[in-house]
Amino acid sequence: MSAWMPPADAGLTEAAGAALARVLDGRPLVSAERFCSSMRTLYAGPRPISWTRPALAIGCYPAWEQAAPIAVVAAEDRSGRRGPAERHAWMRDVDTQVAGLLAGLPKPPVIAAWYVTGRLRRWAGPGGTLAAIDGRLRAVIEDKAAFDALLKAANVPASMRIPCVRVEGRLPALAELQRQVGARRLVVQAGADSGGRGTVFVDGDADLQRAATMPGPYKVAAFIAGWSSNTTVVSVPDAAGNIAVYVDRPSHKAIGIAEAGIGPGKSAGNDWSRPWPEAAVAELVDAAVRIGRHLWAEHHLAGLFGLDALLTADGRVLFNEINCRNQGTTEVSAVNQQLRGLPPFLAAHLTVLLGGRPDWLPDADGFNQATIRAATRGGPGPYYLKLRHRGTGPVRLAGLRGPGVYRPDNGRLVWVRAGAHPACANADLGEVLLANLPAEHVVCLPGAELGTAEALTTGPNTPFTAAHRLSVFGSTVLDALAAHLIPAPTHSEVTPA
Template sequence: MSPVDTGLAEAAGTALARALDGRPLVSAERFCSSMRTLYAGPGPLLAARPALAIGCYPGWEPAAPGRVLAAEDRTGLRGPAERHGWMQNVDADAVRLLAGLPKPPVIAAWYATGRLRRWAGPGGTVAAIDGQLRSVIEDKAAFDALLEAAGVPGRMRIPCVRVDGTLPALAELRRLVGSERLVVQAGADSGGRGTVFVDGDKDLRRAAAMSGPYKVAAFVTGWSSNTTVLSVPDTSGGVAVYVDRPSHKAIGIVEAGIGPGKSAGNDWSRPWPEAAVAELVDAAVPIGRYLWAEHRVAGLFGLDALLTAEGRVMFNEINCRNQGTTEVSAVNQQLRGLPPFLVAHLTVLLGGRPDWLPDPGGFNQATIREAARGGPGPYYLKLRHRGAEPVRVSGLRGPGVYRAEGGRLVRVRPGAHPACANADLGEVLLANLPAEDVVCLPGAELGTAEALTTGPGTPFAAPRGLSPFGGAVLDALAVHLTPVPTISEVTPS
């Protein structure tokens, strides 16, 4: 991997430190290792290493911040309920720790909530989009109207209708959008929640159980995709918009424990048709400008799209915040010798100027060339406990670089950055693995498998299918999942 330009790294670190102005940086995300790509990889930005991380899952060396408050350390459990309720679990200790910092903190998070503002306390700052504004922008039922207002061409918008009241009969909805299979979405949730694929009346009843208004869209076949976009206010009252390389996102892979409509991970090594990525970039720029003009929103946002077999691009969602892709997609910028967009995002949210960024027009043209060429690029594959009984992860030595050999995982070396692992050589970074004494309940997140590949090491063979390599990694991990023999072991002492 090419090194990040030393001068740019120093300039990025200086700009962030100036924006922080001596205030401690605190991360509040599910993974306490959040932002590790910034400080544990090439051209490390020490100013971006949080003084304190508050989350669900603890970090690991060398991905650990200065101090960690992790819900898992006290519960000894990992499962769906734990990942949704971690903030309440650590609430009192978070308030105490943050109040004891030498200066009011800057809390980096996905979006600002009342709880986070309370944690930040008097004089503290939540460096994130306001939660209510985020709900307005991410409202799935309003997305097509947003695209239209931003001037995105109709050919890049999926045929859909907005339903503000009760959902009509299935036959009527099919007639309205011109598709046998439908996708019904509602709300502003993430991770595939709020999306129902409708093939019959039973599915439509499940969709109707969501609170409206609804977006009812035609089902479009093809690769799902995510693109990270950065908008930075300029000196003339507008914004400069930087568009990263789009991914290929695998969806609903049952053998990986991923349900319908949910992402199994993203791969940025696969090439895109040049005309398609050029269209995507040309549409992303006015969307960034619209968000600034209409809502004064700058920083990171993500665009989800579909790439059809005919090479058409059709947008299906916007995420106006950090995303699950943010950590690994940062490697795309580092591959181009730049510090990650995330450091510019934090600087912008704190009122600073990331003046180290290149010209946006040149950057976006290079994005088109890089995406059309394909590899090398990063990827991540989500790891889930697919079984029906509690387990512990045994026989491994925590997060690090591994190789699947003889049906098991063999540790190769320590690591905390996706570029530590070369998937073309059979390596993967297993990030955020639980400790051996943690009980993992059915559906638990076991971490992610991350690496760089030029293409052969991709974990995905199709939009909804694993590659032989991806399957081998999951099968090898499953060998290390040891059933918990008694229910008493599931209950922490």
């Protein structure tokens, strides 16, 4: 592990493990996420919490030895294929097998997932428990068209809200929307989807027609230039019915990098090593606390949620989205808490959802003040870069040793060591952890997720040099990975997502 990680605090780890053991009460913990290695930051990193290693992981992509749960059911192990269609259909593909396995467990399971669905209820069965945000509540809170109203209700200052209008029926003409919002370029959002879906950037009538194919109501907002950002927050109720809101260090998120195979409005990854202006991060933390308190008072929502915001060149912060669940950032952002000597927020999230109390957490006000100081200083911090198959034909990944720490050298990737945690790789030395890579026999179709490149850095060799641009090192990693892709014949026709 990195020298930047503080010495292990056995007391905090034991307290977090004991609290989880109490709420699990001997029931098997099952994870149901796209990556079967989810939660590895908790159980495969520094100060591992053994109770968070799933008895069974259900997902699309299998884990690897250093990140392995006790047992795995991965759709990819059955199909031998990786692509956009497979990543959307994996739950259906393993449904029958999983239902049988879970029904045969000696005790009803606790299934950890992003949010509750009908399939997950069926998998849990009689007596089973879902450690996930209620799906109907999630749809209400994440409704993009209602987000500005949520900010107003939480008393977030108007200066942190993007100029926008809510449209209930058909979208008006482009010129009328531009007049109402006061901007030439617009962003139209609808629904409660994730991963950049439900968002259309509008520069002309063709874009507006595409946005109109989404079911309303719509939020039509001014386009704001700047760095996108994600902040992880966890809300923890106490015995008196009050809520403590803990705010993590905000990231710099790169968006829409075609060179990396990432479309407009979609994230290419996040970097927590870059410093934030002190006034901006202080305003962000204060607003996040307001939102957490409002969600508790209005919806009784506790546990993890994430806030997306924009950081402008002149240091303003404007919020644009909320996700009340685990996110794609949850795994790597957990390293921020570990750098401060604490168990990851995810341990508190699971404990809260299962009715326990994460009594290892420090005072929330003190924690949040320390967040402001850490974000202002910048690195060391973690990052991840999404890896995609950018070509137009099916390929296989050859000449590597599976997930682990590598170093790009002469246009190829050189194995350094085994690993499963971002702190295993020091980006300042040119290292990256390549997580969730496909096995050599797996056929990867255009647009397939090939995994993530993760590391810790104090600043050098971050993957992004600007809000929509890869760094030289980021490009080097992607090109070196692409050099290990070889054509794989297939008879299937696939349209990338």
